[in-house]
Amino acid sequence: MKINKKSFTVLLNAVCLISTLSTFSLFSSAQTIEQLHQLRQRAQQTDNPTGTNTAVSPLDISSQRTLPGAANTVDTMGQFATQPRSGVQLPGEPTIDTVFPVQEPMENPPFAANLFIGGFESERVTGLNDNYLVAPGDKISIWLWGAVNFSNVVTVDNQGNIFIPNIGPIRVANTPAGSVNQTVTSKIRQVYTNDVNVYVNLLTSTPVSVFVSGPVLRPGQYAGLASDSVLYYLKRAGGIDFQRGSFRQIDVVRNGNIVASADLYAFFRNGKLPEMSFKDGDTILVHPIGNTIVVETGARNSFTFEFLNEELNGSVVNYFARPGEFASHASVAGIRNNKQFARYLTIDEFGDLPLRAGDTVEYIADHEPQIYRINVAGAFAGASQVMVDKGTRLIDVLDHIEADEKLSDTQNIYLLRESVAQKQKEIIEEGLQRLERSMYTAPISSTGEGAIRTQEAQLVADFIARARQVEPQGRVVVSENGEIANILLEPNDTIVIPEVTDLVHVGGEVLLPQSVVFNPDATAEDYIAWAGGFTERAEDERILVLRKNGNVTFTSIDSGLLASNNSKLEPGDQIIVLPAIDTKVLQAVKDITQIIYQIAVAANVATN
16 A cells, blocks of 8 residues: 555654653653653654664554553553562652751761661561561461361551451450460350360551661651661661761650650660660651760771760760770860860870860870880790890890701891881881982973873882882891990891801892802802892992891992902892983983982882
């Protein structure tokens, strides 16, 4: 059949009109999220009838599907959604982002705030609580056997009764779940006194609707079981607002009267929650936040605490915050009489101090150390740690360390000190920062030079990243030529007694880094040759020699011969051949070379 252009246009307009009217009709009857999604897809299909994603042809009117829950001949106006929305927002519906003020993350969140990341909402105990009170709508299964056989599941009616044939109504409303069997059985045995066995079981409980109000994230009406806890409904409401809501004053209101109160601190510390059964229409009211004290540092519980008026004192803060074992003092800052207030007290004195809302507290370990721990490492016998009094010197400790003269090299003792390692780290970091500035601020005279500088900057950045990962040892030289400096010890110093060795270690830019047996007649050049000689990147003009006692010397090659500027090599020495740096940018080369030397000395490593 042929259709001319005019007839086709009329037909197409008619189809579009029918589709538009159908869409409008569906919008007027749509009540669920599923329906809205289908309407949106239908609108997209109408706007783009030739699109590749179109699932329904605009000319095939018969292919339109009936929406779930809607009938072609029944008006669905006034119906409500029976499926949960699962967090899907309706178009134009307010959200947390649009109605709630934006808040920065709190450095010290409220104490007990982690209660609302628990499983109160998703985890539910199977079965019924024995303390649950039977309510209208609950279902009870009843079995009778013997002289009379009966089996049925009955529902508690609106008057709170269940009905059993030949028995009549039995009052079970407000009966604890654990007593239902006894209550119903006693009533049945009043009629059937002999040869009848009875079994009664409460199957399900009726959901209740509870309102949650006050400073919570999503106040509203929530469904649950009467046996559910206050925490369950608070979690359903998004939890308490950390900035505005109280964790201490939470009331359950029924018919205008407070029937229970909850203190989440009591639950957090002692596991106490109000024992109650919710009813339809109950309201959980969260009160505004009360007096707050912020514990910033030095305690196991460094949180923002909410206290009642009678709890505003240091002893209560100590109880909840739990200062660290070594905390000796408490620093308090706040406002008194519109003036700044600050105190620095011992823990005991702080316990007697009255506090005000808004005070901040810091716990500080301010003990003056009188005893140090000194570590011992290397070749020695006995304990690896020694406790010494403040002011003890090195020789005093060495007199109490047992060493084997044949295995312990007591002539080359050295120290590892944390403060020195920290200082070495700072020196290396200063050099790395100077290197960064010199690379990124160097002038560029041409486009070609700029491309080269960019590549060099990337290489230098990789070098800097690797150099920052090096951890210095903090070695302190205290011995030379058999003499030991009697220096003052610091806390956590490590006394290293090297082992007697017959090896010389060769590393860095050599072909075969290894340890070579000491030869008194060999020179550094011989040891490097035994290690395979220099690599192509080796710096042969300045070779680093780390002595066994931590001293550092340099050697160099002059006219093919190795000229040492110090005494000959000894067993246990390390020869480190450093890499040579390409001399394109003089300042960068100088900085990189300096950093490489610092790292080699501080950490006994060669950075490639």
